[in-house]
Amino acid sequence: MEKTMNLTIRVWRQKNRLDVGKFAEYKLADISEDSSFLEMLDILSEQLVADGHEPVAFDHDCREGICGMCSMTINGIPHGPESGTTACQLHMRHFHDGQTITIEPWRAKPFPVIKDLVVDRTPLDKIIQSGGFITARAGSAVDANAMPIAKGIADYAMDAAACIGCGACVAACPNASAMLFTSAKVAHMNSLPQGKAEKDRRTLAMVTTMDGEGFGGCTNIGECEAACPKSIPLDMIAHLNRDYATAQFKNFFKPVA
Amino acid sequence: MNLDSKIPEGPLAQKWTSHKFNMKLVNPANRRKYNVIVVGSGLAGGAAAASLAEQGYNVSCFCYQDSPRRAHSIAAQGGINASKNYQNDGDSVHRLFYDTVKGGDYRAREANVYRLAEVSSDIIDQCVANGVPFAREYGGLLANRSFGGAQVSRTFYARGQTGQQLLLGAYSALSKQIGLGKVKMYNRHEMLDVVKVDGHAKGIIVRNMVTGEVTRHAGDAVVVATGGYGNVFFLSTNAQGCNVTAAHRAYRRGAGMANPCYTQIHPTCIPVHGDQQSKLTLMSESLRNDGRVWAPKDQETAKKIREGKLNPNDVAEDDRDYYLERKYPSFGNLAPRDISSRAAKEACDDGRGVATTGLGVFLDFRDAIKRDGQKAIEERYGNLFEMYQCITGDNPYETPMMIFPAVHYTMGGLWVDYNLQSTIPGMFVGGEANFSDHGANRLGASALMQGLADGYFVLPYTVGNYLGEQGVAAAGQVTTDHPAFAEVEADVQSRIQKLMSIGGTESPRSFHKRLGNIMWEKCGMSRTKESLTEAIEEIQALRREFWSNLKVVGDADSLNPELERAGRVADFMEFGEILCRDALMREESCGGHFRAEHQTDDGEAMRDDDKFAFVGVWEYKGDDVPPALHKEPLVYENIKLATRSYK
Structure with missing residues (x-):
């Protein structure tokens, strides 16, 4: 019953x-x-x-x-x-x-x-539009097995790519930061060999757009990780910070984009 | 209605190559003079929009969700087929082609299917290049799994989220083009009609779902990639918003609707819990690689399980009927979907069903866990097991899963020729919205393949060919000032007003439920002449009731989910009747279409190739006038028609 x-x-x-x-x-x-x-x-x-x-x-x-x-x-x-x-x-x-x-x-x-409960989340799309892609025009790809990717790296990229873009991380954060969302996409693409060519450019562009859209900064509170329905870990933010620092450093000496 | 399929001359394996060579090209500098409208942002629409923009065309893309990343392609779980033969197990383009035609019960067009098999490898290359994190082996090479209806391992996957990862791949390519300004994206916009000028599709009318504003959009070509119509059954595995409106409105403007009766009932869904249910959840077919499907051998045992008096784990081996393994020893649990679904229904009709409703059978991982260990099973299906537990409250590592068939995919759709062009010149149809590749039944892991084949590798060529044929002088010449736009917009507006002003007492959801009930009971897994005749009459009566007793609260010029649903249900009400008419016309059983009158002594589907080896295409003739049937004969030059056997 x-x-x-x-x-x-x-x-x-x-x-x-x-x-x-x-x-x-x-x-x-x-x-x-x-x-x-x-x-x-x-x-x-x-x-x-x-x-x-x-x-x-x-x-x-x-x-x-x-x-x-x-x-x-x-x-x-x-x-x-x-x-x-x-x-x-x-x-x-x-x-x-x-x-x-x-x-x-x-x-x-x-x-x-x-x-009512419906909000406008297009700022998340804008972050992706600024750099959340690996450029490969349809028709230009080499054989899929031409470049072996260690299982560990592929699995890590998949962990990051599991993000569904719902925005719960932003809603949970007292600063309305979109760092978990942004970092998941950055970690997914930057960790794969295919994504290396645009790594610095991607990282800088996505962070700039994220800030420009009015999302707050990350102060390591961790509410995002707790609220994430796909359990994306805070490590992704560490990954983003590392790649962002590297990209900025390189950009200081020679603009990456 | 002209049903020239435009299949290129020459041997099967050369058709696509020579066709591409013979196409009219548009000079890169001229491409920016053309505007292409793409409706839908799933695998077919999203990939087509991105690819056309990459080539240099200006694209406008529309989706009803709040972001193109949410199209329902995202929910596909199991995988995507490709004839890479990375496993060295005898796969080839020809074998994938053969399996797909056979799986479709010999009701698909050979040339289209061959092309699909041919570009399947390119899709995997493209997706990997775009960063799709497919599963890999320790050596770093891509992993494969096997899937229903095939005896080779050709399915690529990304955990249980393959559709999500492929869609996000296409979405990222699309996003890049949006960022570059080559694609103008319209989120939360719903296409409500197509505009024809001199017989050619030159634009669409859409409603902004936030403001209610109805606007006109002109283009040199229109691509419709709006998915399938499974929600005509109310309960299905489709997303809540999936609808037939774009396709049905195109049908009303002269596009042929092909084979609507070919609907796929997926065997592995979570059973219904009660009458407040809003949707059914699919458990990926890949589970059948390791799970064994069974029902109790006798009704008494089943009854005890239903009443909770017997734990299914305590049912002795001899009292279990592994019916797929018994009936189809060579394919076993991997028998194709239509066959597996009917076998489940048979067991339940026989009083041997489980779940509280009696509408369920077991999918048991006990033996697989014993063989490979829980960890291995967790790696393969972890997220699916979690999902199951989350919905049912049962732990499938301990208690066998319960499954039951549910409407999942629709093979029918708008008729298209080899170029994926509908009977309206300039209007192309891709993905699930067209009828072209799966015949009467789709094999697992082939929907993703078809969506991306259409979007990345077919439409970018064939749309370009059409634009080239129209000539550069015609580019961008038709604007929204053309009187045809005003006329269609007025139709759309008056229909919205009509829906808002009926002032009855019954909600759109309630009508939808009642329609779905008729469809499932009388035009579901098993159909008869009698049930279909009744269904048509009942739908007509329900439609009259709808237009006299519908209640839509709210207003038309703001976000109004009730109005959205009302419009979609209104179209389902018309479309459902065509579906039943098609099912009534097709006096044979094939694939997802099972007519109880046409079966063998042991209950297998019985095709009638002499009379029904054709595509049934319906032409709109007016409201309350039956549609006209046209036939495109199916000619098999490379495959010998045979009775499908998975025994």
Whole structure:
């Protein structure tokens, strides 16, 4: 027999970017513990629609924890209480009957609220656009096995590349720093032999863009690592700092780009 | 409707090479005079947009998500096929071609599939060059795994996140071009119609999902790479936003819709938990490399398991029915998807299903863990096991996983010729949105291959060829001031107004659920003439109800997920009927299309090559008028049609 629960949902409502916004409270009954967190929000939406109200707007898409679209702070923690889990993969069995759940959008200056829980995360795309790529025009590649890459390096690059770009690290950081996000991409590409040619240029450009978009600096608090649904480690930031220092040093003597 | 497939002359292996040579080229200096519209930013769309921009064309790219990196290609887990033969186990372009045609139950076009197999190796090279961290062996060379429907090891993978890594590769190439200003990216924009000028696709109408603004965009060619239509079933493994709108709107403007009844039901998904479920989660097919699929031999044991009175681990070896290994000894647990799904359904229909609903079978890793150790299994499937545990609360290292088939992929789609051009000149269709390469059933790890083949290596050539044929004098000549744009924009606006103004009582999601229920029950894993006839009538009735009782809250000029869903469901309501009509027309069983009337004595699909070796293409004839059927005959010159056997 499946277990169900009754809940109080305290959720941020904000009409648009200019609206001030405030919390609203709703009651929900008979939520199955096997439901996902977003299914619980679907049920809330249907309830609101039935009453003639607008449902709570929230970003979501794959619901498999991989697209990075879902983005909400649940009881003060981006993506909620389960570590290494996106909001869409969070299930109601981690909550209990009678609980009040508070849901907010990502709170960070570079991520303005568009509506309710939906924020604008395009600054993350801009960081990638400035250098988060390895230039290889379609058609120009050599045989994939021409360059062996030690398993350890490939595995490390994969660890870094697991980032889903959700922005939880920014939301968790008191400085709204995007260092974990940026460093994961830098570490992924800088560690691979294919990525070496653009290493310095990439590192400098991405950090410059990151700063320019209004993200704060890193003060080694570590909230990002704790909130990251893909458990990207702080080591990546160390990697970025090292590559950034090297690139700046070289750039001082001879501009790298 | 002109269904000239434009397959080049010459021997199969030379077709693509000679076709490329015969193409019209556009001088690099002239390319910047052309604008190409790409709708969708997944593997096909993202790679095409990046590659066309690299060549020098101006590209506008549209996606409904908040970033191009989120397209649903990202969710593919298992891998990507390529005929590299790095394992020295007998793979070749011809074998990949053969496996794909056979896997598709001889309903795909030979020349297209051959080209796909031919460029498959280039894709791996390209992805590695772009920094995709594929799994490697200790020697530093690329690792491979095997996948359903093949007896060679040709699948490249990046843990259980291959789709993610490939998409991020294409996204990074696309991002570079956005940064350079060669691609103008429109996030959170949804294509709502296509604009034709003198019969050629010259633009699209989109809605800005944040502001509600409806805008016109003109281009010299339009590429539609908007994915599949699995969400017509409501519950599927597709992302919530996946929809048929772009393809269906193109169909209404004259593009042929091909083989919509070919829908793939994936055998290894997590069973449904209840009626509040919003989506189904796929567990990668790669799990079948090591997991053994079984159901209890008798109904009594199954009942005890369902009621929680018996631990599946305590079921004796003799009481387990490893039905895939029993029925298909040579392919065993790696039998293709359609076959595995039907076998699971059979077991459950027989009262031997597990999970609380009785709709589940086991995928057991006990023997693999015993053989290779838990660590090895963890390395191969760690993230999938975690995902399973996170969703179900069960630990699959200890309790066997439960799986059940779910709608996953759609082989049908807009009809395209060899150049991936639809029946609307100037409109190209790539990836899952077209029908071209997988016939009636897609093999595992072939979707990623096709998306990137289309995006990196086919469309950049064929779109260029089309632009070259139009001539440089035509470049950028059609602008959004052309009356055709105003006309289509007015249609789009009035449709939005209509959706907003019905003022009924039922939500778009509720209608979607009801449609999905009809589709799954009557046009799902097994179909009959009777069930399909009923489905068509029920969909028509539901559609009438939709347009008289729909309730859309909110307004049209701001972010409104209800309105977005309403528009998509409205299109699914029309499209679902075409799908059922196609299934009704096809009086045979092939691949993902199983007509209960057409099966062998032991329950295998029975094709009818004499009557049905053709592509069924539907032409829009007007609202409430049945669409017209056209046929493109499938001619097999290099492969002998045979009954597919995996025994």
